[in-house]
Structures are given as structure tokens and as C-alpha cells.
Amino acid sequence: MAPPLRPLKVAIIGRPNVGKSTLFNRLVGRKIALVDDRPGVTRDRREGTAELGDLLITLIDTAGLEEADPGSLEGRMRAQTERAVDEADVSLFLIDARAGLTPTDRHFADMLRKTGKPVVLVANKCEGAAGDPGFYESFALGFGEPVAFSAEHGLGLADLHEALRAHLPDEQPEDEAAAPEDDGTVRIAVVGRPNAGKSTLVNRLIGEDRMLTGPEAGITRDAIAVDWEWKGRPVRLVDTAGLRRKARVQEKLEKLSVGDALRAIRAAEVVILVVDEQMPFEKQDLQIADLVTREGRALVIAVNKWDRCEEPDTRIRELREMADRLLPQVRGMPLVPVSALTGYGLPKLMQAVFKVRERWERRVPTSELNRWFAALIEHHPPPAVAGRRIKLRYVTQGASRPPTFITFGTRVDALPESYRRYLLNGLREAFDLVGVPVRLYLRKTENPYEKS
Structure with a gap:
């Protein structure tokens, strides 16, 4: 049996609005990357896995290439794209066949040639006769015969397969093959309001400028996943777009970004909510935290920009009191002061993430649970x-992740909410479930003497 091939790493390159994200979505088979009619929607590099015939591909969707000052947002976006080209085995250089070659296309074709990396030229939007002139014009770029393609309609996949097959990487031994899907990876989503420092925090954790950052609010649009390791443990970090109040989310593009962030929360095990030390627990922070707990995810609060804090001891006590008062449903959740800029507190942040995940997936033996319950x-x-007793007979744990308990008894529908909270708080304290969402359901036991 032939040894497996390592995935071919492919960067999708081109000027804005030529269809890079549409091609990315087409190949991965899901609408992961945000797509809109306006140019410049994609800013960060997004990776995804695709199967094209017998090829396994790691795709990198990139920002549109533009001429810009290196310090500007567009310049930083271009630097991210150049890094993707360096990492990839081959670049898919997209042009818009309907628009024909532009000076920008020619300029970046020269840039790609200078890298010395293999390039596959793709003439996108070739459905119908309108793309024919642009297709033939693209031969002038010097990358050989272009692949006539339509990312929107999926035309040209067989030709793209053949073009990419010529650039397969060397074979690797079987014992270096990819690990199975269930490899114990801890899935972490980083969320918060715009400009709280989420992308800077992710960059500092992984030790590279993987995410686009800057003083401008709302730079991140897609939820970008990065595979990483912390002390030998596999981690998937997902950086998300800043979440504003619903009333302020008007544009279609921002609605797509918010939807992406919500999906990242639902797919996570632990969510790090990044708040600004100077403006902590604003209404939107509390709404995000409430959403995380309603989704049943473990929550860690990272109080960012701690390097600006003048009285840290007093301030951390104030913040602890605020957190427990404003978020009683996860009272005692980890609250860690950090500085994404300097790296302060990040080891403690990751320790808190793994500790709260342990609690989140804890299972309590039924015998121990019922001794405590009695x-x-x-x-x-x-x-x-109303003069009638409520009898609670026994309790069992129905699930973990988050811990979910079911109490059986008679007349449980009449149990006061205050007593239900008493049971929940007892579960948290007795079994070290502090700071994680705990669910408690009440079920009526069948009375064999009750008339049907």
C-alpha cells in the first residue's frame, strides 16, 4: 500500500473581488469564508481542508492584493498574503476573466514570479462567452495555460485538479501521517467587543503575527482558526469578529461576521471573553457572557490591557466582585488579568482554560451524587x-460538557425557584463545578397508584 501524501498547501491569491473566497468555499464544500459584492471583505488568512478528486488540500484564503503603504491596514493585509505565499506549496493566482487583465494583475504577477514558488493561473468567471477575451489575454502573464474556471458554478474543477496534481509534495512515511480526528484538541474561541485586543492576544499566545491587528476597530471579519500547542496539548484557537450590540449591526457584511462568531462559540469548548480593563463588563460584554453560558460553554474572562492598570491589587478585587455580581449564573468563573501587548498573564490564562475545561467535562459517580443529595x-x-409536601427522591447526571443533572420527585413543578438555586449551588460547591454552567432538570416520578 502506497504511503499517504501530506496535504498540498495552496494559497489563493489575487486582487480584491476576483472571487477568491467563493473559490475557497467551493473547494472546501461549505460557506465558511465571508462573501460579499464589495471588494476587500477578506482580511485575515483563513485555512480550510478540501478534497479535490484524490487530492487532499490545505487551502489558504487571503486578502486581496493591493498597492499600499506598509503601515496602513491594506499594507498589513498584503503582508499577511505574502506570508501565505511563503508557507504554501503552490499559489492559485486568480484573475477576473470578464474584467480582463488589469495593471494590478500584472504587478502582482511580477511579485509572484520573484518568490520562485509554483503558480497556477486561474481565469475565474469564465462561464459563458463573456470571459473568453480575458482568458486568452491572461496567457500574457507568463504562467502557462490558465485554468478556465467558474467558482460560482463549479466549472473547471477537473482542469484545476490536473494543474494542482503536478505540484504534489514529496511522500511521507505512514507513521508521520495526519493524526485521527479525535486527537484531544481543545477548541477555544476568543470573543469580545471590537478593539478589545482579541487578535493581539491570539498572536501573542501563538508567538507570531498570524492575525491582522491595528488601532482600527473591527479589523477582524472572519472567524479564523489556528492550530497550536500549549505544553504539548493540541489547541485550536479561533479569533472572532468584535460583537457589537444588535441594534448597531446594520450592514449585511457585519451580520455575516456576527453569525461567524456565534458559530465559533457553539463549536468551542472554552470561550475566552476579552474585556478592556478600563471599560470592563459593559452591557455588550455581559450579553456575550450570557450567550456563552446559555450555549453551555465554559467561560474564562481575560481582563486585557493590564499594563495600563495603576493599582492592580485593588482593581482585581473590584473586578472579581463585579463579575460575581453581574454574572451570578457562573459565579467564580476564572478572571485573569492579562496584557496581550506584553504577554503578561498569558500562562495563567491558559492554565485557567484547561482547569475550567476539566470542570466542564466532569462526571460525578451516581452513588457519590446521591449520598450528597440525601x-x-x-x-x-x-x-x-399549598400545604402539600414536595418529595425529591434521587438525582443522576445525565450528561457532561456542560454538567447536566436530573432530579426525580413528586410535585417537582411546584418546587420554588429559590430551592432550585439551592440545589444548583450545592452541586457547584460539593463537586468543584464553580465557574461553569451547570444545568438542572426536574422530572416527575411515576406514581403507580395514580389514576390514569
Whole structure:
């Protein structure tokens, strides 16, 4: 049996609005990258895995190439794209066949030639006769015969397969093949309001400028996943777009970004909520935290920009009190002061992430659970309602991730909310479930003597 091939790493390159993200979505088979009619939607590099015939491909969607000052947002976007070209085995250079060659296309064709990396030229939007002139004109770029393609309609996939097959990497031994899907990877989403420092935090954690950052609010649009390791443990970090109040989210593009961030939260195990030390626990921070707990995800709060804090001891006590008062549903959740700029507090942040994940997936043996339950009920029995007693008989853990418990008894629908909170708080304290969402369901036991 032939040894498996390592995935071919392919960067999708081109000027703005030629269809790079549409091609990315077409090949990965899902609408992952944000797509809009306006140019410049994609800013960060986004990676995805695709299968094209017998080829396994790691795709990198990139920002549109533009001439710009290196310090500007566009210049920083271009630097990210150049880094993607360096990492890739081959670049797919897209042009818009309907628009024909532009001076920008020619300029960046020269840039790609200078890298010495293989290039496959793709003439996109070739559906119908309107793209024919641009297709033939693109021969002038000197990359050989272009692949006539339509990312929108999926035309030209067989030709693209043949063009990429010529650039397969060397074979690798079987024992170096990719690990199976269930490799214990910890999935972490980094969320927060715009300009809280999420992308800077991710960059500092992984030790490279992987995410586009800057003073401008709202730079990140896509939810970008990065595979990383912390002390030998595999981690998938997802940087997300800043989440503003719903009333302020008007544009279609921002709605797409918000949807992307919400999907990242639902796919995560632990969510790091980044708040600004100078403006912590604004209304939107609290709404994001509430969303995370309603989705049943473990929550860690990173108080960023701690390098600006003048009285750290006093301030951390204030923030702890605020967090427990404003987020009683996850009272005691990890709250870690950090500086994404300097790296302060990041080891403690990751320790908190792994500790809270342990609690989030904890399972309590049924015998231990019911010994605790009997003692709790004896110490403080459920109150009588309308002169009739409520009997709680036993409890079991129905699930973990998050910890979910089911209590069985009679007349449980009449149990006061205050007693339900008493049970929840007892579960948290007795089994070290502090700071994670805990769910408690009440179920009525069947009475064999009750008339049907």
C-alpha cells in the first residue's frame, strides 16, 4: 500500500473581488469564508481542508492584493498574503476573466514570479462567452495555460485538479501521517467587543503575527482558526469578529461576521471573553457572557490591557466582585488579568482554560451524587407548597460538557425557584463545578397508584 501524501498547501491569491473566497468555499464544500459584492471583505488568512478528486488540500484564503503603504491596514493585509505565499506549496493566482487583465494583475504577477514558488493561473468567471477575451489575454502573464474556471458554478474543477496534481509534495512515511480526528484538541474561541485586543492576544499566545491587528476597530471579519500547542496539548484557537450590540449591526457584511462568531462559540469548548480593563463588563460584554453560558460553554474572562492598570491589587478585587455580581449564573468563573501587548498573564490564562475545561467535562459517580443529595435534603428539605409536601427522591447526571443533572420527585413543578438555586449551588460547591454552567432538570416520578 502506497504511503499517504501530506496535504498540498495552496494559497489563493489575487486582487480584491476576483472571487477568491467563493473559490475557497467551493473547494472546501461549505460557506465558511465571508462573501460579499464589495471588494476587500477578506482580511485575515483563513485555512480550510478540501478534497479535490484524490487530492487532499490545505487551502489558504487571503486578502486581496493591493498597492499600499506598509503601515496602513491594506499594507498589513498584503503582508499577511505574502506570508501565505511563503508557507504554501503552490499559489492559485486568480484573475477576473470578464474584467480582463488589469495593471494590478500584472504587478502582482511580477511579485509572484520573484518568490520562485509554483503558480497556477486561474481565469475565474469564465462561464459563458463573456470571459473568453480575458482568458486568452491572461496567457500574457507568463504562467502557462490558465485554468478556465467558474467558482460560482463549479466549472473547471477537473482542469484545476490536473494543474494542482503536478505540484504534489514529496511522500511521507505512514507513521508521520495526519493524526485521527479525535486527537484531544481543545477548541477555544476568543470573543469580545471590537478593539478589545482579541487578535493581539491570539498572536501573542501563538508567538507570531498570524492575525491582522491595528488601532482600527473591527479589523477582524472572519472567524479564523489556528492550530497550536500549549505544553504539548493540541489547541485550536479561533479569533472572532468584535460583537457589537444588535441594534448597531446594520450592514449585511457585519451580520455575516456576527453569525461567524456565534458559530465559533457553539463549536468551542472554552470561550475566552476579552474585556478592556478600563471599560470592563459593559452591557455588550455581559450579553456575550450570557450567550456563552446559555450555549453551555465554559467561560474564562481575560481582563486585557493590564499594563495600563495603576493599582492592580485593588482593581482585581473590584473586578472579581463585579463579575460575581453581574454574572451570578457562573459565579467564580476564572478572571485573569492579562496584557496581550506584553504577554503578561498569558500562562495563567491558559492554565485557567484547561482547569475550567476539566470542570466542564466532569462526571460525578451516581452513588457519590446521591449520598450528597440525601444529606442536602435532610439538612434543608423542600418547602411545602399549598400545604402539600414536595418529595425529591434521587438525582443522576445525565450528561457532561456542560454538567447536566436530573432530579426525580413528586410535585417537582411546584418546587420554588429559590430551592432550585439551592440545589444548583450545592452541586457547584460539593463537586468543584464553580465557574461553569451547570444545568438542572426536574422530572416527575411515576406514581403507580395514580389514576390514569
